[in-house]
Amino acid sequence: MSDTAFEIVQQYSQQEKPEVWLFPGQTEGRHLTERSVQKNFEQALVSSGVRKKVSVHSLRHSFATHLLEGGIDIRYIQELLGHQSTRTTERYTHVV
Secondary structure (H helix, E strand, C coil): CCHHHHHHHHHHHHHHCCCCCCCECCCCCCECCHHHHHHHHHHHHHHHCCCCCCCHHHHHHHHHHHHHHCCCCHHHHHHHHCCCCHHHHHHHCCCC
């Protein structure tokens, strides 16, 4: 996580004071659902005027690619993403 992102999460945590989940869902004691994240992402795309076809999963690809471009070892990225093989991570970051 970047320093900027970490600061934002810290500010959010101090302001919202989550008790169980960092990002709680609508139901008490439950986490934010994958579908809720997708809907928020889609709304943000519309609001921002982005017309390119992207998804929340695109963020995962971008994150991995930026790490690789920033000089982070592919094996560490593999571990972060939970891939069994570095070949999967290489395809994921468009190395091959």
